[in-house]
Amino acid sequence: MNIRDQITDMARATRKAARQMARLSTEVKNRLLENIARGLKEQEGFIQAENDKDLAAGREKGLSEAMLDRLTLSPKVINSMIQGLHEVAALPDPVGEISEMVKRPTGIMVGRMRIPLGVVGMIYESRPNVTVDAAALCLKAGNGVFLRGGSEAIHSNLALAQIIRDALVEESIDPAVVQVVPMTDREAINVMVSLEEFIDLIIPRGGEGLIRYVSEHSRIPVLKHYKGVCHLFVDETADFEMAIKIVMNGKVQRPGVCNSLEAMLVHRKIADHFLPLAAKELLEAGVELRGCATTCLLVPGCTPAQPEDWGMEFLDLILAVKVVDDLDEAMDHIVHHGSQHTEVIVTENYSNAQRFLREIDASAVMVNASSRFSDGGQFGLGTEIGISTTKLHAYGPMGLKELTARKFIVFGEGQVRA
Amino acid sequence: MNIRDQITDMARATRKAARQMARLSTEVKNRLLENIARGLKEQEGFIQAENDKDLAAGREKGLSEAMLDRLTLSPKVINSMIQGLHEVAALPDPVGEISEMVKRPTGIMVGRMRIPLGVVGMIYESRPNVTVDAAALCLKAGNGVFLRGGSEAIHSNLALAQIIRDALVEESIDPAVVQVVPMTDREAINVMVSLEEFIDLIIPRGGEGLIRYVSEHSRIPVLKHYKGVCHLFVDETADFEMAIKIVMNGKVQRPGVCNSLEAMLVHRKIADHFLPLAAKELLEAGVELRGCATTCLLVPGCTPAQPEDWGMEFLDLILAVKVVDDLDEAMDHIVHHGSQHTEVIVTENYSNAQRFLREIDASAVMVNASSRFSDGGQFGLGTEIGISTTKLHAYGPMGLKELTARKFIVFGEGQVRA
Numbered sequence: 001m002n003i004r005d006q007i008t009d010m011a012r013a014t015r016k017a018a019r020q021m022a023r024l025s026t027e028v029k030n031r032l033l034e035n036i037a038r039g040l041k042e043q044e045g046f047i048q049a050e051n052d053k054d055l056a057a058g059r060e061k062g063l064s065e066a067m068l069d070r071l072t073l074s075p076k077v078i079n080s081m082i083q084g085l086h087e088v089a090a091l092p093d094p095v096g097e098i099s100e101m102v103k104r105p106t107g108i109m110v111g112r113m114r115i116p117l118g119v120v121g122m123i124y125e126s127r128p129n130v131t132v133d134a135a136a137l138c139l140k141a142g143n144g145v146f147l148r149g150g151s152e153a154i155h156s157n158l159a160l161a162q163i164i165r166d167a168l169v170e171e172s173i174d175p176a177v178v179q180v181v182p183m184t185d186r187e188a189i190n191v192m193v194s195l196e197e198f199i200d201l202i203i204p205r206g207g208e209g210l211i212r213y214v215s216e217h218s219r220i221p222v223l224k225h226y227k228g229v230c231h232l233f234v235d236e237t238a239d240f241e242m243a244i245k246i247v248m249n250g251k252v253q254r255p256g257v258c259n260s261l262e263a264m265l266v267h268r269k270i271a272d273h274f275l276p277l278a279a280k281e282l283l284e285a286g287v288e289l290r291g292c293a294t295t296c297l298l299v300p301g302c303t304p305a306q307p308e309d310w311g312m313e314f315l316d317l318i319l320a321v322k323v324v325d326d327l328d329e330a331m332d333h334i335v336h337h338g339s340q341h342t343e344v345i346v347t348e349n350y351s352n353a354q355r356f357l358r359e360i361d362a363s364a365v366m367v368n369a370s371s372r373f374s375d376g377g378q379f380g381l382g383t384e385i386g387i388s389t390t391k392l393h394a395y396g397p398m399g400l401k402e403l404t405a406r407k408f409i410v411f412g413e414g415q416v417r418a
Numbered sequence: 419m420n421i422r423d424q425i426t427d428m429a430r431a432t433r434k435a436a437r438q439m440a441r442l443s444t445e446v447k448n449r450l451l452e453n454i455a456r457g458l459k460e461q462e463g464f465i466q467a468e469n470d471k472d473l474a475a476g477r478e479k480g481l482s483e484a485m486l487d488r489l490t491l492s493p494k495v496i497n498s499m500i501q502g503l504h505e506v507a508a509l510p511d512p513v514g515e516i517s518e519m520v521k522r523p524t525g526i527m528v529g530r531m532r533i534p535l536g537v538v539g540m541i542y543e544s545r546p547n548v549t550v551d552a553a554a555l556c557l558k559a560g561n562g563v564f565l566r567g568g569s570e571a572i573h574s575n576l577a578l579a580q581i582i583r584d585a586l587v588e589e590s591i592d593p594a595v596v597q598v599v600p601m602t603d604r605e606a607i608n609v610m611v612s613l614e615e616f617i618d619l620i621i622p623r624g625g626e627g628l629i630r631y632v633s634e635h636s637r638i639p640v641l642k643h644y645k646g647v648c649h650l651f652v653d654e655t656a657d658f659e660m661a662i663k664i665v666m667n668g669k670v671q672r673p674g675v676c677n678s679l680e681a682m683l684v685h686r687k688i689a690d691h692f693l694p695l696a697a698k699e700l701l702e703a704g705v706e707l708r709g710c711a712t713t714c715l716l717v718p719g720c721t722p723a724q725p726e727d728w729g730m731e732f733l734d735l736i737l738a739v740k741v742v743d744d745l746d747e748a749m750d751h752i753v754h755h756g757s758q759h760t761e762v763i764v765t766e767n768y769s770n771a772q773r774f775l776r777e778i779d780a781s782a783v784m785v786n787a788s789s790r791f792s793d794g795g796q797f798g799l800g801t802e803i804g805i806s807t808t809k810l811h812a813y814g815p816m817g818l819k820e821l822t823a824r825k826f827i828v829f830g831e832g833q834v835r836a
Contacts, residue, residue: 019753023777096776102798108787110797113775117809201810221639221810242832249834335437357531357827358514359441369526369830378835379528379826380520391535391823392619392639393811405809408797409775412787414660416667417796 011198013176018144026093035167037085050159081132088136091382112406116142118200125206128156141403151184193218225389227313228258228341230371233330235347236267243346249370259374263320294323311337340389342374363396429616431594436562444511453585455503468577499550506554509800530824534560536618543624546574559821569602611636643807645731646676646759648789651748653765654685661764667788677792681738712741729755758807760792781814
């Protein structure tokens with residue numbers, strides 16, 4: 001059987017199994033997650049042995065230390081998968097929730113009931129823990145899940161899939177509800193994203209290259225973000241101390257993640273007071289500043305910014321800094337250089353705060369808080385399965401609810417349409 | 419300039435204008451809709467003169483009477499567009515609504531603010547009133563709208579676009595926010611559905627052929643339904659009188675629409691009592707019954723159903739009728755032959771009603787009510803822009819809210835991430 005037929009058969013089986021999954025009680029779903037957690041604990045030796053095969057092959061292929069690090073299922077990473085399973089089990093089950101029930105003039109009661117999406121396809125690279133983390137969220141929301149990880153993690157992924165499979169069988173659930181595609185070439189991705197009959201949604205996780213490849217080839221809707229280019233606008237009325245705390249947290253605390261800051265815009269009226277103070281702390285923390293001409297005049301240690309520095313996702317201790325005339329120039333800059341991820345204003349001016357909140361088109365818009373809060377856990381969604389910077393279906397961090405849909409339900413007493 | 423460049427330039431202008439649109443106050447948006455309504459009234463002669471050109475060309479091309487009917491902008495149709503504009507103006511503005519605001523343990527307040535989707539693309543066939551109806555909903559939700567109607571309605575569509583344009587200019591809104599593509603060949607569709615940078619969502623309206631063509635070629639998410647194959651299950655405990663009223667309303671009142679009934683499933687235990695009663699009324703109303711073997715035994719005037727009759731969208735006075743053993747067989751039949759549009763159970767049994775509501779995967783699931791209620795207006799959404807039978811973003815009738823998204827907003831007091 002060729003790859004296309006094999007993957008198609010697997011996906012068809014997942015679609016079928018997902019129908020059963022959609023009907024399971026919260027109790028069974030939670031027990032399933034706890035069984036997977038127990039399996040991970042009990043099979044830790046097996047997981048590490050399989051992971052070692054991937055690590056050995058990775059070293060032989062000359063993978064970078066960073067890549068090998070992402071690939072490693074250390075006891076700490078395994079424990080964090082186990083904790084994640086406990087956390088998802090503890091989250092309220094979104095399925096079955098009924099809301100917006102109203103009585104219509106005809107006498108019928110109309111409302112919405114939350115239901116699983118169906119089958120979620122994940123396409124990811126070297127982190128094998130995604131296999132468990134994604135499966136946990138998809139299963140809790142009553143979905144089937146179809147996983148295609150990277151070739152470098154294939155032994156680890158199949159080992160984790162085996163543990164999930166055992167837990168499913170223990171609860172008499174069709175194990176096809178979670179499938180790990182054993183083929184790791186690009187053709188496997190091409191086939192997977194063409195199976196719109198069996199997969200409802202694709203979530204890619206990994207580098208921008210993978211995400212663009214998936215988006216460009218998919219016949220199935222893709223929820224994704226390419227990058228996070230987050231700005232901080234320090235308004236004329238900003239509290240300096242607060243602004244410095246927020247820029248330091250956004251840039252220095254964890255520069256390699258998508259909700260870190262990449263650029264700071266400063267109101268011209270406060271630039272000569274604020275910039276030297278902020279720059280001092282940033283430079284002391286080892287941050288390279290790439291500034292506009294005015295910034296470079298005010299900050300001796302600053303490098304002149306090149307045009308490509310505006311809108312650049314540095315993911316490093318580098319910050320672009322620009323002096324702007326007012327809120328409008330700041331918002332124009334964000335429209336042109338932002339990535340619709342997270343944007344922040346620091347201000348004490350009520351009207352400017354409101355305008356920024358309303359007018360900035362980003363999945364998260366904040367007043368006087370660190371961009372680093374832009375995260376499913378911090379926002380109260382429980383764990384997150386990803387983040388979307390396109391507006392259809394979900395915008396921003398995606399949790400359990402974003403893995404569901406809502407149907408209309410009607411309670412009648414024999415009403416017919418006039 | 420070739421077609422691709424021309425349409426791309428138009429869409430780019432709409433994207434730009436949509437940013438202004440997103441910021442307009444409710445007052446200005448409502449005044450705009452009322453201006454369009456006034457324009458339609460004042461320019462009724464111009465509209466009908468342009469519509470006559472389309473009708474003359476249509477007659478020359480030999481369009482069917484049904485096609486010519488859909489194409490006609492009679493005073494009644496123009497009046498219904500005007501009424502529609504008044505109704506949309508009267509609906510609450512969804513943009514700016516803040517919900518689910520909670521205080522997180524870190525002290526930040528996190529909530530969601532409703533925002534416009536961006537630019538909505540409509541692709542439709544012969545009904546020129548879609549130009550106004552769709553524009554009204556998209557504009558009220560703060561979106562740009564990019565319209566591509568059929569060649570047979572091009573004069574009518576351009577006349578309506580001119581009236582909308584005048585109303586936009588009157589309110590100093592960039593008229594590019596509503597564009598009617600003047601090119602009506604397939605190439606115009608191909609270009610339009612490739613412009614994912616400028617258009618966020620495509621809604622096709624028309625025959626199944628058009629909708630499939632758009633879905634198969636689009637790089638932009640498409641919200642659509644192909645057809646409505648709605649079932650009614652008459653359970654063992656059904657009130658016969660109620661069931662007959664509901665099947666008559668579903669089949670006879672307006673058989674040509676997607677929320678009419680195409681099939682009735684009857685519990686075996688009541689078939690010999692219920693079917694002759696129901697069949698009598700249906701046959702008297704001129705409905706052709708295509709039944710399973712048991713149905714044909716019980717109903718003399720019944721035609722034996724062919725395999726293709728199960729799941730068929732007749733859109734006519736034809737009803738497929740099948741006797742089933744129980745609720746499970748009824749739900750299995752619906753899984754295999756339904757179209758995820760609207761499914762109805764008539765029952766007095768509480769548990770069966772609940773199971774049907776929970777387990778049937780359709781955009782609308784009803785107990786003891788007519789499938790004909792499955793409609794944005796009847797459900798309380800105001801007017802509808804279409805119906806979706808896929809679960810991503812919207813499932814079921816789509817109103818104003820389905821033309822919006824929600825972003826996260828955060829109110830902080832200087833909090834940073836630990």
